[in-house]
Amino acid sequence: MSAPSALPVALVLWRRSLNEVLRVRGALLPATIAPVVFLLGMSGQFGRLTGLELFPTDSYLSWIVPLSCLQGAGFAGAATGSNLARDIEQGWFDRLLVAPVPRPLLVIGPILGGVTRSLVPATVVLIAGLALGAELTGGVFIAVTFRTQQAGPLMQQGVFLAVFLSTAYTPEVLLRGWLANVAEYNPVTYVLELARQATVSGIEPSLAHTWPGLLALAAMIAVLGALALAGLRRMGR
């Protein structure tokens, strides 16, 4: 299939993925509510941690808002993955496999849908955080860029763990033991650092805090995207 006709196919699959949100009542509700719950719960539980020396902000809400945005984006991505799994289980995907379209589009369409869907929870969390008093020191743009986490259909619990095995609760200097080592190698740590430039007063916006996050995002897109395509190839055999 020539390149010009590939775009409409991806757009149709993207729109189908979005229709699942627009036409199924409450489809986005869990992915939107869960991060808000975490935002409120964790800031309420661990808010006093800002009293520790070396904590870079007085507002734990500001520390946690980027994490909850990332979580919301991840949950929306997981939901996209679940829908794809359902399509495979119910045989719909088999019909798509025999369609005369390049196969990567079958995955790219839902991923684009996931990217779009992730904007909803990320935006709701950001608004909730700001309404409750989180600071916005950098810019909204940076705070919502991590929608690209949708690069792979991660399942909900995988998202959960990937996010928490990072500097989720406290900065790296306050982490103890094994988590300090794991967080150092977890790309989510750097994505959070990138996003926290926008909300945490103790993290000055700079290139040094930005490029590792961008690199981590690019790496996640490459690795998770390659995994998704590899899975697709296995299905086609």
Place this chain on the structure above:
Amino acid sequence: MLALGRRALSVQFRRAQLLMPTFVLPLMLLAVIASGTSAAQGLRGFPDVASYLGFIVPGTIIQGALLAGLTSGTAMAADIEFGFFDRLLAAPVRRTSLVVGRQAGTLGLSVLQSCFFLAVAFLFGARYPGGIGALLAAIGLAAITAIGIGGLASAIALRTGSLSLMQSIFPFVFILLFTAPAFFPRDLLSPALRDVAVYNPLTYIVEAVRGLLQGSNALGDPLQGLAAAVLLAVATTALATFALKERLRTL
């Protein structure tokens, strides 16, 4: 009833995807919180405890109980959606045992979870000055709590019969957990959360488990915890039984 309980339990262990949320996820969260927030021990007002891990493991035990209960409701919704529940209804057994049998499975699962969490935390340095009796009492409290949440989840499953709805309830479990002093002392919660925590039965249960494990009534009153857990279990099991009767009435 025992057969139904055993079936509920064996399903858990035969499906790896069910073991992840009930056994692995709470333990991972425990490990992350222990490592990520242990510096909190340096905060003024933090209770003097033998180990930080020992202080937060009650939160994990109660999280396990919540997830065990939720899993029970999810499994019941799956039975309804795939038609197995209708076959059970035709079986020559008391119909209330369909709910009670499921609850027995939840109880068994919660006991296994609590033992597992306590043992793993012990291996990583948690200490329980309360002793063996207190450990058993804490496991019992968690099991009653699991029955309570299981009753609620079963009531929703029986009322809606929707597997996808039950799966989407997962985040709401954390509302209950985070509005209780699960991982932090109540006095150090934010003022708003402290006010909300007063109305959450899990507050008294998690504090009771903490008090038992640490051998200190100042951290939590076991009797208050027992009263909260029993009330929750009785109320939600009644709710589930009522939902079953409603379902049978509309068949």
